[in-house]
Amino acid sequence: MFSVYELYKKSKEADIVLSFRGNVTEDFMASVFLIMESKMEGDAQQQRLRKKVNNILVECLQNLYHHMDESDGEDQPEDKRSAIFLVCRDPINRYSIVTGNHILNSNVEKLKGKIDKVNAMTVEELKAYYREALGNSEFSAKGGAGLGMIEMARKSGNRLEYHFDPVNDTMSFFSLIIKID
Amino acid sequence: MNSLVLEGTAKTPSISFSSDSGILSIHGRSIPENSAEFYQPVYDWLDQYALKPAPATSITIQLEYFNTSSSKCLLDIFRKLEALHKSERSEVSVMWMYEEEDEDMLEAGDDYRTIVLLPFELKKI
Numbered sequence: 001m002f003s004v005y006e007l008y009k010k011s012k013e014a015d016i017v018l019s020f021r022g023n024v025t026e027d028f029m030a031s032v033f034l035i036m037e038s039k040m041e042g043d044a045q046q047q048r049l050r051k052k053v054n055n056i057l058v059e060c061l062q063n064l065y066h067h068m069d070e071s072d073g074e075d076q077p078e079d080k081r082s083a084i085f086l087v088c089r090d091p092i093n094r095y096s097i098v099t100g101n102h103i104l105n106s107n108v109e110k111l112k113g114k115i116d117k118v119n120a121m122t123v124e125e126l127k128a129y130y131r132e133a134l135g136n137s138e139f140s141a142k143g144g145a146g147l148g149m150i151e152m153a154r155k156s157g158n159r160l161e162y163h164f165d166p167v168n169d170t171m172s173f174f175s176l177i178i179k180i181d
Numbered sequence: 182m183n184s185l186v187l188e189g190t191a192k193t194p195s196i197s198f199s200s201d202s203g204i205l206s207i208h209g210r211s212i213p214e215n216s217a218e219f220y221q222p223v224y225d226w227l228d229q230y231a232l233k234p235a236p237a238t239s240i241t242i243q244l245e246y247f248n249t250s251s252s253k254c255l256l257d258i259f260r261k262l263e264a265l266h267k268s269e270r271s272e273v274s275v276m277w278m279y280e281e282e283d284e285d286m287l288e289a290g291d292d293y294r295t296i297v298l299l300p301f302e303l304k305k306i
Contacts, residue, residue: 026214030191033212048282051246055285058212058248065214127292134256135296147249155285 015096018087024064032061036087046093053087053095053180056155059148060099060178061085067101094181103174108164111174115160118153126154156180182233185226193219194244198226203235203271207255208243216250220257227261234271238262243278243306244286252289259297266299274300281305 011019018035020028036054064083083101090096103111121129130150153160161177182200189195194209213219230238240262242255259275266273275297277290287303294301 029214033191044282048284051283052285055246058246062212062214062248062250127288131292131296134252134292147252151249151252 014086015088015090016086017089018085020085022082024061024083024085026065029058029061029065032085033058049093049095049180052155053097056097056152056178056180057087059152060097060176063148064099064101067103094179097178097180098175100173100175102167102171105166105170105172108172108174112162112164114149115162118150119159121153123154123157126150130154152178182229185223187222196223198223198230200230200233201235203238205238205240206243207240207258210245211247211251211254213248213251216248216254220251220254223254223258224261227258227265231261231265231268231270234265236271238265238271238273239276240273241276241278242290247289255293256296259293259299263298275302277301277303278306279303 018032020032022028033054036050036057039050064085081102083099085100086096086098088096088098118126118129130147133147133150149160156178158179158181161179163175165173165175167173184200185196185198187193187196189209192210192213194207194211196207198205211219240258247255262273262275265271275293277293279286279290290301290303294303
């Protein structure tokens, strides 16, 4: 039988403090933000870190929200639209934000290229790339400015970890882990 | 022309633009899902204002959070002000406020200061 205790132990082991699976809606994003903000206490260093976490959180959630409809084809069952979202905090207060969502296979290479590109950059290169992209970018149809990945890499100060799991002929599952410390 | 006043919400900043004084302020947080839609009235107002501006225009930006789609909108606002400044019909200056601990907001201000051709001051709150 499904064991809640096992799930609890696994969540604890993985340092998960917040988890969600389902459709990311505007209301959900607002709620998460409220919860995370209510945790904004502690010393200046802690507050600085939490603010960084919240900043990246907004970006991740809005990415999920804007790309949710990518998998909204007629032949896709409902669950292909749902995403997973986790916030982890380890015992020495390092945070990770984890997202997972379905994307079209045809978009995998492009996304992979984007992340590899920012991962290969130094802090200074990222700064220059961001400024260039900000100055030049046009809005995509989804309202994003194409700056999200650059900004997340820059603010987190760490490489973006990612993985693609093949789902079927048209879809893959995209996992992204952003570490903030 | 009328002033532009928008109340702040959990996702959008409070906006107060006065055509008489030339004092403009964007304050709070800017994390709407659709930033372009939110900022459209701001662009429209600035286009009107540019026709008959105050001799000096001073804009203060004090944000707690902003998402990347808002970052592009802020740049568009600065671009409009840049054009106004260049036309010499109003002397435009920018004041970017940040909290001492907030290195990301300081860095963001520094990004704009490099990109935007306007007198641009970064100021600790």
